[in-house]
Amino acid sequence: MVVVRSKVLESVRQWRSVKTKTPIIGIDDGGFDRFSEEKRKVPVFGVVMKGAAYVDGIIQSQLERDDSQATKILTNMISASSHKPQIRAIFLQGVTIAGFGIIDIHHLWRMTTIPVIVVLRKYPNYQKIQSALEKVFDDNQVRWETIKRAGEPIKVQKNPQIFLQTAGISLENAFQLIKKCTVVGTIPEALRIAHFIGASRFRFLND
Amino acid sequence: MVVVRSKVLESVRQWRSVKTKTPIIGIDDGGFDRFSEEKRKVPVFGVVMKGAAYVDGIIQSQLERDDSQATKILTNMISASSHKPQIRAIFLQGVTIAGFGIIDIHHLWRMTTIPVIVVLRKYPNYQKIQSALEKVFDDNQVRWETIKRAGEPIKVQKNPQIFLQTAGISLENAFQLIKKCTVVGTIPEALRIAHFIGASRFRFLND
Structure with a gap:
């Protein structure tokens, strides 16, 4: 894969310091049914935390399965939140959400x-x-171009492996921030909680 | 109100120590519509945490509004969870859930x-x-007797005020445990997160 680096990425300034209780948001989707024709809605959860210390709020939105408007919906979800002015970084578990959104x-x-x-x-x-x-x-073609635009995932840690893709923050600052926001394993606590919320919900989708 | 103390409560043994990462669960309900005739289901969320450190899992069940089977449903929700053998305490924000369950x-x-x-x-x-x-x-009458059976809420802290009701644990151990499980304010983190999940869901009830 060709490494794509946008011009904005190059212009990113280093953070002066990465604080322990930096307010961040971790976003993940809830479970959904790949094949149901009626049930095309997929919930998405954003967990706002002060670093790895405590949860400040949880926001929710929803997408269609394979939503072509995924970026816009996440933008709106974050922008509509009262937490937005505090949040210093958005954590994602991948560039796809709700299937192939x-x-x-x-x-x-x-x-x-x-x-x-x-x-x-x-x-x-x-x-x-x-x-x-x-x-x-x-x-x-459009979807594939969008995936490529995220840039090459860069390995920042060997054991256990972590790869990062970033926008608006240097790789170094991103990795420092992740370490501050992680309690257990390699995934920031906000992303773990967002994942648990999504997973817990799955059982009840069909009620 | 008459203080009701069950015999089992009197027989509670003191914990030898209250550890920082004690596995506990905090339970709260999601939002619901008090008046809708069709929508009588209320979700309930259990957040399993190691003390105040990190989330180990999130479980979910559902009740009817004002469910007369609330105790049984919570029992089943906890018993069905793979986390059950680890959990050392159940935190609740009150003895009512999903309205007057x-x-x-x-x-x-x-x-x-x-x-x-x-x-x-x-x-x-x-x-x-x-x-x-x-x-x-x-x-x-049955509901009122059940409320009374929880016993008199005892003030364990003045500023900010906290009152506790306990079953199967001494008031002293309960208060020590709460302090170990709280990061911000007076409410254990697991209860705060359960509450945030419930609150975030409310907007989407009618979709």
Whole structure:
């Protein structure tokens, strides 16, 4: 994969310091049914935390499955929140959400003015993603371009492995911030909680 | 109100020590519509944490509004969880849930063998509760007796005020544990997160 670096990324300034209780938001989707024709709504949860210390609030929105408006919906969810002025970084577990909804992390950064950090535990199988997109979507080229625009995931830690993609923040600051926001394992606590909320909800989708 | 102390409560043994990362669960309900005839389901969330340090899992169940089976549903929710063997205490924000669903905390303790701690920021207005029950429920006497069975809320801290009701744990141990499980303010983090999840969900109830 060709490394894509946007001009805005190059212009990112270093943070003077990365504080322990930096307010951040971790975003993840809830479970959903891949095949149901009626149930196309997928909830998305944003957990606002002071670093890894405590939760400040939880916000929620919803997407369509494979939503082509994913970036816009996340932008609106964050912008509508009273927490927005405090939040210093947005954590994501990947650039896809609610199936093949693709998040343009540079656009999300520009629209919210909040840096975006994608935390990956393994390097994505881009070949598989591209061929899945081609099979399913008429606009597969657009989706694929958006995925590529996030840039090459960079390995910042070997054991356990962590790869990062960033927008609006240097790789170094992003990794420092992740360490401040993590209590257990390698994933920031806000992302873990967002994931647990999504997972807990799945059982009740069909009630 | 007459103080009711069950015999089991008297027989509670002191904990040898109250550890910082004691596994506990905080339970709260999600928002619901008081008046809708069709929408009578209320979600309930249990946040499993290691003390105040990090979340270990989130479980979910649901009740009817004013569910007369509240104690049984919470018992089942906890018993069905893979986290159950670890959990050392159940935190509640009151003995009512999903409207006037009444939790029999001593029964919940006996059925789960996990001590129950109710954390209140103000002394309940029992007169108001009793008269509301009388107006609405044929079985108001049963509900009222269950509320009384939780025992008198005891003030354990003056500023800010905290009152506790306990089952299966001494007041002293309960208060020590609460302090270990609280990061900000007076409410254990697991209860705060459960509350945030419930609150975030409300907007989407009618979708």
